[in-house]
Amino acid sequence: MLVEIIDVVLPIITLVILALLTIPLFRIIRKTNNKTTLTLGWFIAVYAIAGATVANLALNYYSTPSPDILNLGLNGSSSSMFSSAFMIDAISIYMAIIIVAISAIVVIYTVFSVGTTDRPSERYFAIMLMTTAVLIGAVLAGDLLTFFIFWEAVTAGSAFLMLYKKNAFSLNATLKYLVMIIIASAFVVFGLSLIYGLTGTLNYLAVGQALTTLTNNHVLIIAFIFLAAGYAIEAAIVPFHFWLPDAYTAAPAPSAAFLSALVDQGSYYILIRVLVYIISPATALNWTFMLAIMAALTMIVGNLFALIQNDVKRLIANICVADVGYNLVAITSVSSLGLIGNLYFFLIGGITTALAFMAVGVINSHGFKTLDDFSGLGKKMPFVSLALVMAGLSFAGVPPFGGFLAKYLVFTAAIQANFSWLAVIGVLTSVLQTAYLFRLINVMYAKKPKDEAVIKESKRILIPIFILVGVIIILGLYPQIVFNLIEPVVKQLQLLGIVKV
Numbered sequence: 001m002l003v004e005i006i007d008v009v010l011p012i013i014t015l016v017i018l019a020l021l022t023i024p025l026f027r028i029i030r031k032t033n034n035k036t037t038l039t040l041g042w043f044i045a046v047y048a049i050a051g052a053t054v055a056n057l058a059l060n061y062y063s064t065p066s067p068d069i070l071n072l073g074l075n076g077s078s079s080s081m082f083s084s085a086f087m088i089d090a091i092s093i094y095m096a097i098i099i100v101a102i103s104a105i106v107v108i109y110t111v112f113s114v115g116t117t118d119r120p121s122e123r124y125f126a127i128m129l130m131t132t133a134v135l136i137g138a139v140l141a142g143d144l145l146t147f148f149i150f151w152e153a154v155t156a157g158s159a160f161l162m163l164y165k166k167n168a169f170s171l172n173a174t175l176k177y178l179v180m181i182i183i184a185s186a187f188v189v190f191g192l193s194l195i196y197g198l199t200g201t202l203n204y205l206a207v208g209q210a211l212t213t214l215t216n217n218h219v220l221i222i223a224f225i226f227l228a229a230g231y232a233i234e235a236a237i238v239p240f241h242f243w244l245p246d247a248y249t250a251a252p253a254p255s256a257a258f259l260s261a262l263v264d265q266g267s268y269y270i271l272i273r274v275l276v277y278i279i280s281p282a283t284a285l286n287w288t289f290m291l292a293i294m295a296a297l298t299m300i301v302g303n304l305f306a307l308i309q310n311d312v313k314r315l316i317a318n319i320c321v322a323d324v325g326y327n328l329v330a331i332t333s334v335s336s337l338g339l340i341g342n343l344y345f346f347l348i349g350g351i352t353t354a355l356a357f358m359a360v361g362v363i364n365s366h367g368f369k370t371l372d373d374f375s376g377l378g379k380k381m382p383f384v385s386l387a388l389v390m391a392g393l394s395f396a397g398v399p400p401f402g403g404f405l406a407k408y409l410v411f412t413a414a415i416q417a418n419f420s421w422l423a424v425i426g427v428l429t430s431v432l433q434t435a436y437l438f439r440l441i442n443v444m445y446a447k448k449p450k451d452e453a454v455i456k457e458s459k460r461i462l463i464p465i466f467i468l469v470g471v472i473i474i475l476g477l478y479p480q481i482v483f484n485l486i487e488p489v490v491k492q493l494q495l496l497g498i499v500k501v
Contacts, residue, residue: 253361376449
């Protein structure tokens with residue numbers, strides 16, 4: 001296999017260096033007359049380089065047919081059970097591609113949304129790039145400690161992105177987020193210490209193998225409870241979800257789009273790594289029923305809270321909570337179809353939430369925040385209103401948008417895994433979701449606006465928004481584009497005997 005340690009760390013190092021260069025470069029750009037054009041050109045170049053490094057890693061990994069899971073130590077040799085490691089496999093490659101692609105679109109939107117003349121803007125963009133870098137590091141990590149270190153860096157970057165507005169609401173939301181994350185980190189560290197005591201390693205594959213021979217699983221249950229609680233807080237699973245609506249509502253629209261599309265997906269990813277790859281229910285601990293209960297509660301609570309919202313941005317934030325529940329339904333099945341549905345939902349859910357926050361951000365910038373404010377908005381701001389409607393239809397699972405197939409795969413996998421009751425709850429909550437989203441559409445198009453003035457929409461900021469609209473339609477009509485990337489993940493887990501066919 002042609003993958004070397006430099007291929008693995010190059011995307012991370014490249015983005016960190018380019019993030020640091022962004023700060024002095026902005027000082028030069030501010031003195032020119034073509035600030036937006038130069039800023040846009042810089043970030044296109046940044047993501048072209050970052051995309052090339054991820055593509056290089058993917059091409060080297062798939063240079064041989066049916067590649068094995070690769071564990072590399074920091075010295076470039078095969079990782080031992082005691083060393084920090086990077087694990088290169090089909091799912092980490094898939095996640096790295098998603099992170100770079102979505103981050104690029106969100107940053108382009110941010111260029112048109114955040115003024116390049118604002119003094120903190122260079123740090124804002126630099127933190128976005130750094131957070132993208134450490135997210136890639138997190139999904140490429142090969143052991144629980146390396147992942148934990150990268151993920152702590154992700155949470156630090158997330159806090160800065162939430163706090164960018166520097167008002168009382170964002171400060172309060174960020175403090176709530178940090179308190180919850182500190183508690184989560186404490187739970188995770190304690191869980192990791194128990195797992196290390198049980199197995200003598202934190203390497204993903206080594207821990208998984210050690211647990212298959214474990215005879216007394218009482219300590220494992222305690223470790224699992226602490227790990228599950230810690231990552232449940234970070235993934236905003238009910239009842240640990242209360243920080244998310246405040247955080248995403250208080251954050252600027254680019255931050256909310258970035259966090260919902262990328263950081264949320266990273267938290268789902270570690271649940272797959274821990275639950276599917278390490279604590280496989282067939283070998284160590286049967287966690288599926290407990291996760292099914294949490295999935296049901298998260299779908300119900302997220303949609304009920306969204307139903308009663310008057311602030312549209314907060315409504316979208318509560319949909320993010322509900323989407324966590326739909327993702328958990330897919331993980332619960334531990335089957336090939338469930339994994340396909342989960343990874344497809346990763347992408348579609350992330351794109352749709354980013355699209356919704358980006359569209360709402362443009363509308364909010366004109367002073368429209370509540371449902372009453374959105375009255376007749378379809379006539380006043382036709383293009384951005386259309387984009388928000390497209391996001392709502394995908395959330396609701398209306399064909400031909402990607403959300404339809406994502407929910408179909410998730411619920412079908414639950415039925416095949418004998419969790420039909422969970423699929424029923426999922427369908428019913430989706431009906432509820434459709435009801436309040438169509439209420440929003442009704443307000444925007446059926447009610448009269450407060451005044452007849454048409455607002456001039458910026459064509460530039462609509463470009464990244466309608467790129468995402470195009471993506472959710474294309475992937476809904478041609479899902480095989482994504483399935484081709486997911487298929488190697490399923491094959492690897494089938495060979496390991498982890499997922500059912």
